[in-house]
Amino acid sequence: MVKDPWAGIGAMFVRDRMTTRPLTVPPETSVMDALELMRRNKVRRLPVMAGDSLVGIVTELDLLHVSPSPATSLSVFEINYLVSKMRVKDAMTTDVITVSPDDTVEKAAMTMRENKIGGLPVMEGKKLVGIITETNIFDAFLEMLGVTKVGVRITVDVPDRKGVLADLTDAIRDADANIISLATFGLAPGRARIVLRLEPQNADAAADAISARGFELVHKTKSYVQF
DSSP: OOTTTTGGGGTOOHHHSSSSSSSOOOOSBBHHHHHHHHHHHTEEEEEEEEEEEEEEEEEEEHHHHSSSSOOOOOOOHHHHHHHHOOBGOOOOOOOOOBBBBTTHHHHHHHHHHHHHHEEEEEEETTTTEEEEEEHHHHHHHHTTTTTOOOOEEEEEEOOOOOOOOOOOOOOHHHOOOOEEEEEHHHTTTTEEEEEEEEOOOTTTHHHHHHHHHHEEEEEEEEEEOOO
């Protein structure tokens, strides 16, 4: 049995989830202008482009770090003068980690996690074609779990053996219910947890059928909220 919680989006690629035509800035952009652009458009990072070439990436936190501290002894005029002289190039990261549009979503997620970053420019060769962020990943995760659809969420603990998924889905089919999504998670050795979201019609009958087959029905809840 697959125990990878990302198994349900194995066919999703970065190109399916990335934001195309991301906002960018040139390296000579002032820190204040870049911050204003981020806040106005509700983004937290900007690829930095010199012409058609990606030369860096800058986050809101990067820009705040290069601004004078509120505890400074400088006057307001001195602070304003210093800030006006600061450019994106003074704060950006130049060793940019990127992904390809043909990479899988789970590869992008692992790259972000391993490098403790919240977004990745998407490069097709030397061309910037998009950006994928933690928000895009969260949206994919929610879709994988079927949260964006009204349904009945059922959690089942099962033995980790060959054929167990077939037995479970047979019970659902026999109850004339339909699966919206399915994800698997590892528990103790020899055990696994399956989280199903079913269409409302016949979902209760499916839950009864699952229990009747000897599976441990851990949790069942209905969701009427559409996102």
